[in-house]
Amino acid sequence: MTAPLDVDTPIADLSRRLAAAERENDELLKLVVAARQLGESTTTRAALAAIRDIIVTVIGSEDFAIYVVEPDGAIRWVSGMGCFGAVSRHFKLEEGPLGKAVAARSVYVAEEMQAGLDHLDGWPFAAAVPFVLGDRLLGAFAIFRTLPHREPLTMRADGEVLRLVGVQAAAALAIGDLLARDTSPDLVTA
Amino acid sequence: MARKKILVVDDSPTSLLWQQLILRSEPFDVITATDGDEGVRVAQAEQPDLVLLDVVMPRMNGFDACRAMRSDPGLRDIPIFLVTTRSEMNNVTAGYESGCTEFVTKPIDKVELLAKIHSYLPGGGAA
Numbered sequence: 001m002t003a004p005l006d007v008d009t010p011i012a013d014l015s016r017r018l019a020a021a022e023r024e025n026d027e028l029l030k031l032v033v034a035a036r037q038l039g040e041s042t043t044t045r046a047a048l049a050a051i052r053d054i055i056v057t058v059i060g061s062e063d064f065a066i067y068v069v070e071p072d073g074a075i076r077w078v079s080g081m082g083c084f085g086a087v088s089r090h091f092k093l094e095e096g097p098l099g100k101a102v103a104a105r106s107v108y109v110a111e112e113m114q115a116g117l118d119h120l121d122g123w124p125f126a127a128a129v130p131f132v133l134g135d136r137l138l139g140a141f142a143i144f145r146t147l148p149h150r151e152p153l154t155m156r157a158d159g160e161v162l163r164l165v166g167v168q169a170a171a172a173l174a175i176g177d178l179l180a181r182d183t184s185p186d187l188v189t190a
Numbered sequence: 191m192a193r194k195k196i197l198v199v200d201d202s203p204t205s206l207l208w209q210q211l212i213l214r215s216e217p218f219d220v221i222t223a224t225d226g227d228e229g230v231r232v233a234q235a236e237q238p239d240l241v242l243l244d245v246v247m248p249r250m251n252g253f254d255a256c257r258a259m260r261s262d263p264g265l266r267d268i269p270i271f272l273v274t275t276r277s278e279m280n281n282v283t284a285g286y287e288s289g290c291t292e293f294v295t296k297p298i299d300k301v302e303l304l305a306k307i308h309s310y311l312p313g314g315g316a317a
Contacts, residue, residue, distance in 0.1 A: 026300050033208045053204040060297040062275055147275055149295050 007055045028037050030058050031160045038168035044176035048079050051141060056081070058161065061126070061143045067102075068139040075102060077139065084123050084144040095122055101128035102140045104107040109155045120144075127153050129162045131170035138170050143153065192214045194311050195219045197238035199229030200273065201247045207295065209242060209273075217287065218307075220262055226250030230258045233265055242294070245274040246287070253288040258288035269310040273298065 033052050041047040048066060054062050063082025067075045075091040075098065093103045098120055101108035108128045119125055124144050131138040146153060153162075196218050198209045206222055213220045221236055223229040226243075227250040241259065245252035252272050259265040268293040274281060274304060282293055292306055 022301055029208065029211055029300060030297075033204060033211065036207060037204050050204070053202050056275065057204040057208060057296055059200055060275075147296070150297065 031164050032056050034161060034165050035168055038172045041172040042175060042179060044173060047172035047176045054165055060147045062147060063145040064141055064143045066141045068135050097125055098142050102130045104188050105130050105132045106136060107159060107166060109153050111154055129166040130168055131173060133170035133174050138173050193217050193219050194239040197221050197233055197241045197257045200244035201225055208298060212303060226252060226255030229255050231257055232238050233283045234262060237264060240307060241268060243270055243272055245272055253284055255286040
């Protein structure tokens with residue numbers, strides 16, 4: 001007697017592989033969109049606008065703030081959105097979850113957010129992404145709350161796009177700053 | 191069979207790019223506008239098969255643009271999807287009252303968007 005043919009398992013495997021491929025495709029789409037938008041920014045103003053747009057559209061937050069890091073270590077607010085993010089508030093490197101994350105030059109996601117275990121001096125705090133270009137720390141953005149209908153941020157699902165935005169944003173801001181300082185006719189008309 | 195034409199109206203360059211990349215992975219022709227007023231004019235000129243319409247836009251928001259399209263006899267029956275970051279009930283109610291067909295929330299999920307589009311454009315845009 002021959003063994004029964006198993007036709008269901010290969011189909012289930014293929015379905016799982018297709019679902020995984022579609023999820024990866026979605027993630028790649030986010031990376032491509034974020035990279036292209038930041039790569040096309042040639043002024044500081046355009047870079048900040050692109051960062052804001054990406055946080056709303058790709059990451060999914062309308063409560064965030066963008067900061068620059070001053071030479072004295074102050075983290076100074078430059079732009080933001082939302083009831084926490086629009087408040088001009090300054091922090092210091094090494095202090096609090098934001099200051100520590102920025103000083104560590106690595107993406108930080110407060111995955112305990114749901115349990116209310118993470119906060120920034122009483123404010124909700126979901127993530128911090130430093131803008132690092134080589135050995136230069138230019139700034140950061142902090143997300144206070146994500147949109148209510150999206151899943152909470154996690155390093156596993158969102159780490160790659162957050163890291164990419166951090167690096168590309170740093171490059172865009174550096175280019176904007178460089179072009180703003182250099183007013184030579186050859187560079188402007190090139 | 192002619193390819194289906196989809197109009198994307200959004201003032202966010204990032205959102206426009208994202209939707210274009212999603213739609214161009216399927217055989218759709220994509221046209222764009224960057225505010226509600228331009229969206230209505232382009233819709234009247236191009237007669238798309240479906241419209242993806244952002245809600246918060248300068249000059250004319252998505253609700254008003256949707257109402258304007260619905261008042262045009264040539265656009266009365268085309269599917270209009272409102273694309274928004276807000277999923278609250280009052281926003282959804284306002285959207286349906288303006289005449290939209292469907293809601294899509296940002297960040298846009300590619301699989302969800304294409305499934306909804308295909309439910310209104312059966313057969314997709316395959317030539």
